[in-house]
Amino acid sequence: MAAIAADLQQAGLWLTESKRVAALTGAGISAESGVPTFRGKDGLWQGFKATDLATPQAFARDPKLVWNFYNWRRELLAPLQPNPAHKALIRLEEKIPQFSLITQNIDDLHRRAGSKNLVELHGNIWMVRCTRCHLVSRNEEVPLPELPACEECGGLLRPHVVWFGEQLDPTILDKAVAAIRSCDIMLVIGTSALVQPAASLAIVAKEQGARVVEINLEPTPYSHKLDLALQGKAGVLLPQLVERLE
Ligand SMILES: NC(=O)c1ccc[n+]([C@@H]2O[C@H](COP(=O)([O-])OP(=O)(O)OC[C@H]3O[C@@H](n4cnc5c(N)ncnc54)[C@H](O)[C@@H]3O)[C@@H](O)[C@H]2O)c1
Ligand SMILES: [Zn+2]
Known part of the structure; x- marks a missing residue:
């Protein structure tokens, strides 16, 4: 516990000295709001792996099945609320002159919490x-109809999310990279750093001279390359970190 307190103190000091801060968040920040992650047993839906349904191939083969899956996810996400980690990032945004929040999440919880300068890498x-x-x-x-249609042209609608095997929107990726290239410190919160290109953003930050602080329940493949890796729940550690600026 003493080690964590010292690390929080250090990270807080770095944040206080920083004018430009970028944060990257992943599924872990929403876990405490009750959002299931894609990996592990939570990732199964009617015997299908989520990673097999969130693909362009699955949608081309069976759009009804994929929409069924998204209707289930929408139902699940609709009542969920931002947790103390999402809220701490709002307070951080208020304190830092230039703050960018980059998320891999599609769950809308950062927006619901009130984040303003938000880059949603994987859609919503x-x-x-x-x-x-x-x-x-x-x-x-x-739920949406089994095969929802466009109000303008009657064409088939799809979820506006980036599926496995699809490219990120280059404009959105450029925005994220620009924030990372110019930040003094980057926070990497609740992401396993397995999904590219989001995973390499921390390395871009390091290479341009920024400090990088990770907050995760467990060590990730990148932890040892970063300035600090804080282990624990985002909903506990982030409010404690932001408190140090108050
Ligand atoms: N909430 C969502 O919108 C959501 C949910 C599932 C998957 N996805 C998508 O799936 C991909 C998953 O990649 P990812 O890296 O974001 O997630 P991931 O599931 O690969 O990793 C989650 C990470 O969060 C950590 N974690 C779990 N609970 C935590 C907590 N309470 N506090 C701090 N850390 C915690 C885990 O140790 C893990 O490293 C992304 O592309 C994302 O778009 C999104
Ligand atoms: Zn249309």
Whole structure:
């Protein structure tokens, strides 16, 4: 416990000295809100692995099945609320002159918490995109029809999320990279650092001279390359860290 307190103190000091802060969050920050992760036993839905359904191939083969899966996820996510970790990032955004929040999550919890400068790398589960005219819109209907149609052109809608095997939107990725390239310190919170290119963002930050502090329940493949790796729950550690700036 003493070691964690000293690490929090150190990270707090670095944050106090920083004008530009970037944070990268993953599924772990939402775990305490009750969002299931894709890995482990929580990742199964009707015997399918989530990682086999969130693909363009699965959607081309059986769009009803994929929409069923997303309807189930939308139902699950609709009542969930931001937790103390999401809220701590709001307070941090208020204190830091230039703060960027980059998330791999599609669960909308950062937005619901009130984050302003937010880059959603993998899209958002409440956004849909037309496969014909490519119109993107927000849609909070739960459940959507089995094969939802575009209001403009009648084309088949798909979730506006980045599926396994798909490229990230280059404009969005550029925004994330720009924030990382110019930050004094980066916080990496609740991500296993297995999914690219998000995983390499911490390395970009290190290479340009920023400090990188990780908050995770367990060590990740990158922990040893970073300045500090704080082990524990994001919902506990992040509020304690931000408190040190108050
Ligand atoms: N919430 C969501 O929107 C959501 C949920 C599941 C998966 N996904 C998608 O799946 C991919 C998963 O990659 P990922 O790296 O984000 O998640 P991941 O599931 O690979 O890793 C989660 C990480 O969070 C850590 N963790 C778990 N609980 C924590 C807690 N309470 N506090 C701190 N750390 C905690 C784990 O140790 C792990 O390293 C992403 O592409 C993401 O878009 C998103
Ligand atoms: Zn359309």
